[in-house]
Amino acid sequence: MAGSWGLDGEAAFITGVGGMGRAGALAFAEEGIPVAVTDVNLSIAETTAALVAExxxxxxxxxxxxRDSAQVQEVMAKATAELGPLDYLFNTAGIGHYGPLVEMSNEDWSRMVEVCLTGTFYTCRTLLPAMIARGRGAIVNISSMFGQTGQANMVHYSAAKAGVMGLTKALAREMAEHGIRVNSIAPGPIDTPLWRRGLEGKDLDNLIEERRQPVPMKRVGHISEIADAMMYLMSPTSSYVTGQILHVGGGEVTVT
Ligand SMILES: NC(=O)c1ccc[n+]([C@@H]2O[C@H](COP(=O)([O-])OP(=O)(O)OC[C@H]3O[C@@H](n4cnc5c(N)ncnc54)[C@H](O)[C@@H]3O)[C@@H](O)[C@H]2O)c1
Structure with missing residues (x-):
């Protein structure tokens, strides 16, 4: 049964399905698109799959x-064999880590860059030959408003997310002639498990109050608002849109 976005592709692949990725999987389900839901934590992937089945x-x-390119190849091959051609790729896998640069270890830096940026490179590189062969495809990479604004105590994260933005723009230009569109969503504060972990040990209500203040819409976002933006960028509704960074953050970033 086709959903309201008019997606006409075969199957989707999502990395990181705890928060935004989970909402994305449910949105694909509503469109009748089978979806590979992958996560470093298998139980998170299984929970998401159960919600989709429901x-x-x-x-x-x-x-x-x-972070493991061989595993990316293996898992994408299995997904293609079981679900059919993967016409949609939604990269959301990410981690949180906070601290001043002078206290950041080599491992802190590498882990952040590998999960948030290199992982996106691996999934795109693995899937693109099949998309090119089919002459179609849509990729949405989650970056972050901090990739543009920068964020204190998150230098590695800000750098990795700026990298995702650059990767997205360059790849969009490279893939345009193949009928493949590549865009990025730069979320502002969105209520997810990762976002709440960043507030751990603190007074949650006060922090939510504090965090919503710089947002012109005076609230944090919901994962369904990311899923809607993702569906727009995946769907034929955005057929002339590629290489764009779509800020979904209640107006906190308005100059791009
Ligand atoms: N929540 C926010 O406010 C916010 C704002 C801007 C950007 N983001 C970005 O949005 C994306 C989704 O985050 P979320 O808020 O839904 O977080 P989340 O923690 O709810 O989901 C991220 C998922 O990625 C998985 N993951 C972590 N490392 C992985 C790895 N090496 N391989 C595969 N999966 C891995 C986690 O297990 C988790 O389920 C992230 O890239 C995050 O940086 C979040």
Whole structure:
């Protein structure tokens, strides 16, 4: 049963399905698109697959660490064999880590860059030959408003997310002639498990209050608002849109 976005592709692949990725999987299910739901934590992938099944959708849960290029190849091959051509790629896998630069270890830096940026490179590189062969495809990479504004105590994260923005723009230009569109969503504060972990040990209500203040809309966002933006960028509704960074953050970033 086709959903309201008019997606006409075969199957989707998502990395990181705890928060935004989970909302994305449910949105694909509503469109009748089978979806591979992958996460470094298999139980998160299985929970997401169960939620998709509850909606009457088809999801294939798989364990995947996006830092491992061989595993990316293996898991994408399995997903293609079971679900059909992967016409949609939604990269959301990410981690949180906070601290001043002078206290940041080599490992802190590498881990952040590998999960948030290199993982996106691996999934794109692995899937693109099949997309090019089909002459179609849409990729949405989650970056962050901090990739543009920068954020104190998150230098590695800000750098990795700026990298995702650059990767997205360059790849969009490279893939345009193949009928493949590549865009990025730069979220502002969105209420997800990762976002809440960043507030751990603090007074949650006060922090939510504090964090919503610089947002012109005076609230944090919901994962369904990311899923809607993702669906727009995946769907034929955005057929002339590529290489763009879509800020979904209540107006906190307005100059791009
Ligand atoms: N929540 C926010 O406010 C916010 C704002 C801007 C950007 N983001 C970005 O949005 C994306 C999604 O984050 P979320 O808020 O939904 O967080 P989340 O923690 O709820 O989901 C991220 C998922 O990625 C998985 N993951 C972590 N390392 C992985 C790896 N090596 N391989 C595969 N999966 C891995 C985690 O297990 C988790 O389920 C992240 O890239 C994050 O940086 C979040």
């Amino acid at each position: 909606k009457g959708g088809k999801a294939l849960p798989m364990q995947l660490d996006v």
